[in-house]
Structures are given as structure tokens and as C-alpha cells.
Amino acid sequence: MEASDAEPMNTEITPPTSRRRRKKSMVWEHFTIETISGSCTRACCKLCKQTFAYSNGSKVAGTSHLKRHIALGSCPKIKNLEKQQLALTSDTKADGDTIEPTKRRYRTSSFGYAFDQEQSCTYLAKMIIVHEYPLHMVEHPAFLSFVQSIQPRFKMNDVNAMEGEVLSVYHKEKLNLMQVLGTLPGRISLTIGLWTTSQTLGYICLSGQYIDLDWKLHRRMLNFMMVASPHSENALSEVISVSLSDWNMKTKLFTITLDNNCSSHDIYSANLRDHLSNKNTLVLKGQLFVVRCYANILNVVAQDVIASIHGIVYNIRESVKFVKASPAREEKFSEIALQIGIPGTKALSLDVTTLWNTTYIMLDAALEYKEAFTFLETCDDNYNEAPSADDWKKVEVVCTYLKLLYESANTVMVTIDQTANIFFQEAWKIQLELTNATSSQDLMVSSIAKEMHEKFDKYWKDCSLVLALAVVMDPRFKMKLVEFSFSKIYGEDSARYVKVVNDSIHELYLEYVMQPLPLTPAYIDQGEASHVNGNDNNPHTTPNPMGDGLLDFDIFLSETAVNQATKSELDQYLEESLVPRIHGFDILNWWKLNNLKYPILSKMAKDILAIPVSIVGTGCSIFGSGTGSRVLDEYRSSLRPETVEALFCAKDWLQYLPTFTESPSTMFAKLEF
DSSP states (O other), rough: HHHHHHHHHHHHHHOHHHEEEEOOOOGGEEEEEEETTTEEEEETTTOOEEEEOOOOEEEOOOSSSHHHHHHHHHHHHHHHHHHHHHHHGGGGGGGOOOTTTTTTEOOOOSSSSSEEHHHHHHHHHHHHHTOOOOOGGGOOOHHHHHHHHHTTOOOOHHHHHHHHHHHHHHHHHHHHHHHHHHSSSSOOEEEEEEESSSSSOOOEEEEEEEOOSSEEEEEEEEEEEEEOOOTTTHHHHHHHHHHHHHHHHHTTTTEEESOHHHHHHHHHHHHHHHHTTTOOGGGGGGGTEEOOOOOHHHHHHHHHHHHTTHHHHHHHHHHHHTTTTTTHHHHHHHHHHHHHOOOOSSSSOOOTTTOOHHHHHHHHHHHHHHHHHHHHHHTTTOOOOOOOOOHHHHHHHHHHHHHHHHHHHHHTTTTTTOTHHHHHHHHHHHHHHHHHTOOOOHHHHHHHHHHHHHHHHHHHHHHHHHHHHHHHTTTHHHHHHHHHHHHHHHHHHHHHHHHHHHHHHHHHHHHHHOOOOOOOOOOTTHHHHHHTTTTTTOTTTTOHHHHHHHHHHHHHHHHHHSSSSSOHHHHHHHOOOOOOOOOOOOHHHHHHHHTTTHHHHHHHHHHHHHHHSOOOOOOOTTTTTTSSSSEEHHHTTSSSSHHHHHHHHHHHHHOOOOOHHHHHHHHHGGGGG
């Protein structure tokens, strides 16, 4: 019995096939063993699911043929991944070069993964650009050790060579962007940002905003140029002229949005118009040419009104600090609030002095506990910062109007595509509230409102026309919202202001009518059906003059239509009923679907909607932005100007490249499925 018991135990522990399965060959990371029948097993590729002979009874085929399947690229899935890898690396090669997979590539394992020195250097340059690492990181001993531990064959570039790699990436991506901008059907609008350094020099940042052929909104940095005096009258116009020539856009400039304080805006505006009007065709005689930044005016007005009560703000900040200094004080303050009957729906918080939204949140929360702070001063000898009753009233008034600015900024920031039409709805409500508040019988309310209204009213007078024209291009509002809002703001005198907008939109339309328009198929009123069905590419609803032999007929229609007393596209658009205001309405998609119906008007809408009313891009915080020059750090100030421009511009461009969002390591990880 003992012998018979031991025999099966030996059979269980050391079967030949089991011992081989436990071998640590890397091939089993890509294969599994499947039993076919009895003692016959086959190896199955995890990627392509092909099976290969492995064992039949005591006969074992080994793993050499399995390694060849992986290493030599016989697996169709691996072939496909290698093609994707080549596509990813194609943007690192010079234009016209033939990509040779074997050039400077070295096998790092027996499974087809290859090391490419040039490609690795390019990815290192991109990493430095995107993450804003210093160029001299290539000389850091710890970084060198890390790289060598991953790939001993990698030869690290020195600082000068890495700077060359950065410039190479910049020039490659600039060429790609130039090709895109060269195919734009409409115009481009610019934003201007000022940067200073610890030296006397400064930089001017130019970004372009446009809508592409597929009606998608884009913003790309174009130049980051050093100037001796960035605040001088001629600096902006000279930089813009150089940029327009550099990007071949002299005839495509539409508007310029400036990032600067209110006092210097008029000087810049007049200078830019005079300097550039001779070289560019300015629409509406330059009335739309210079736009003031909406984020800038919100910040300026908010920070000015907070500064007007800086003493009270200081007391409240110190009061919040006192309460939050220890858990015991917080507990005591909570007991006081509960005793007084304060609901305590808001939590006390300290502000960041450079971000006015945090100051507003601090004041708004403290306002709820004003009685608790007063009571605390009577029962705690260590606390003597409680604001007076008049102080709390000022805070209440200030918070009422800061809330308007705060909510407006948040509305803009959560909008993914910040087309120009969204800003009119925000601006006119603030203008109305501040205008009404200046006439308040309460002297405290009127005095605070007048300070805020003075600056915002100047913005409204400068930009209400461009904001109104943009909202007219919104099929949910057209002229109706302009008429409604102006009646609230201007009262009996509103008709005069409405007429200015109406005349301007018609005059602008006539300018577009005079521009050459490519011949397009005659509109067939089936686009609405395609809109409802969500299909604007239906071949049955899109006529093809080249295919039906009626090209001459289309030319005849386009020539005779000029002499017919028919309504213009603009009048037809304005007279049609408004589009319902549904959640998630996509204005760019609406114009895309109605492009055939309004070929001229849609071209005008594309340029107007692309105006960057705010210099703050999507995904960035408005609070604290656009209120003055930003400062370049000491390290970047020490670099050559062309290197600084390459680092800034390339970082902006690389973030939009699909080939950069998925790195080779991400692709290779797929092999481990």
C-alpha cells in the first residue's frame, strides 16, 4: 500500500509537460498552452490566436518556432503595431526622407522591440518641451544613470545638441501648421500677450484663432518674439507685421484681441489701425479690428472694487486666520454660530490674494458669520479684528456685484468652444445691473456701483458692437436678443443703438458679397432633413454639378441671381424663425449643416464666431489672467530668443498632436494582453 501510494504522488509532481510549462522563457508571455486531445497540446498566440505544435505525447517541439513568430514579425497583430510605431515616428524625420526601419535600430530583445537613437533623442526633446524641463537636464548625473539603466546603448546629447533637437521639433511642427493655415477658407484673428523679464527686454506672444474646413474652432500659438520695449507704441504693430509675413497671412487678418490694461488700450488701438490698415483689408473700416479682452475687464473691475475696501478685506482675512488657527478655536466659533442660530451652509476659507475669485468666496462665506465674529470679539480678548456694521454692509454690496462677475467668468470657462457669440449674453447683463445700480437711492450702493460701472461701461462702448454682431450669428437669438437687451439698457433710446447693429451687419454682409466665392451647388431644401437625421453627408441630398452635366446651368443660375430682386441670404436668415434654445446646442455644427443654404453668410459667420473675445483659452482659469504682463523666469530669460520661441510654440502645438498622446510605450504595452 505504501509503494502504491508513493507512485501516484511522483506522477503528480513531475510530469514532463508540467515541468516545461514552468520554464521562465519569455515566449510564454505571448503564448498559452491548449490541450487538444489526450497528451497532444498546442501553443496559442495571445495576439493573433494562431496555434502551433508544442507537444505530442513524449515528443516536445520546443519554442524556437514560437520565438520566430514573435521576433520576426510573422504575427499579423505585431506587424500592425509596428506600422503604427512607424507612423508615430514619421513626424521626427525630415520632409522627403525615406524611413528605413533598419537604420540605426538595434534589437533590444528577441521579440522585435527595436532601439532607435534618433527617435529617442526626438522624444527626449519633446519631453523637455512639453514638461518645461531645463535643457541642461541632459547633464544631470541622476538622469543619466536612469536613462542608462533603461537603455545602455542610448548616447545622451549635450546641451547644445539637445537645443538643436528642440529647434528641429519646432521647425517641423511649424511647417505642419503653416500647411494647415494655408488651407483656411476664412480669416484668422489674433490674441496678443505681453511678457516681461528681469532684464529690460520683453516678449510678445501671438496666438491665432480660426475655424477650419470642418467647422472646428482652434487656437494656436504663432510667435513668441523678443522686443526691446514691449510696452512701446510701435512694438506691437511691428511684431504683428513680422508675424503676418512669417505665416503668409497678410490678407487674412480679421481682428486682434489685446491683453493689456485699460489706460494703454486706446494708444495701442489707434497705432495698430494706422500701421496695419494700409497692408490689410479691414472690415467695417476697422471698427471690429481691435477687441478688448473680456477676461481682462472682469479681472480689472473685480480687483479694483476689492481694492476699494482693502482695509475691510484685511480685517476679514485676519479674522478667518484667527478662527482657523487651531481646532479649539474652530470648535468654539462653531458653537457661537450654533448658539446665534446661523445655519452655517458655507465654510470659512482663506483667499489667495492674486486670485480675486478666492477673495470673493472668502468674503461671501464670512458675511454669513458676521454676527458670530462680532460676538467672538466680546468673549475672546485675543480677537479684535471684527468689522463694524457699516463694514459688513459694504462687503454685502461688493459681494452682490462680485457675484455677477464670478458667475459670468465661470459660465465662459465651462464652455468648451468659446465662440464669440457666448460673450454678449454675459456682458449685457453685467452692464444692465451696474447701470441700474448707479441710480440707486442707497448712496453706498451707488458709489460702489459707479466705480465698477466706469470701467465696464468703457468696455461695453468699445466692444458692444462686435459682441452684438457675434450674437446675431447665433440662430437662437439673431437680432431679437439685441433688441431685447438694448431696450433694457437704453430704454426709449434703444432704437438708435439697434439701428447701428442692424446697419453694421448689413454693411459687413455686403463686403462679403463683393468677395469672390467659389462656385457651389444650388441649395436644395433637403438640408433640414439631413439636419434632423444627423447626417449632413447624405449623397442623395447633395447635388453634384460635375457629375450630372449641369455645370453650365449652375453658372447661369449664379449669374442671373445677381439681377433678380430676391432677398439676400442675411435678410432670409434674419426673417426665419429662431432655432429652439436646447441644451447642448452646437452653433458651429448648425452653420456647417446650413453652409449650402447660406454660402456667403456662413463665410461671414465663420470669421465672426472665431473672434477670440477672451485671450484666456479653453481649460484655463480666467481669474487673475489678463491683468498685466506675465514674467518670464530667470532660466528662460537666459536662453537665446529663438530657443525661447521654440520652447513656447512647440509646447502649444505638441499638445494637439494625436501621435503625441499615445507614446510607443503605450503601444508596446498592448503586447501583454
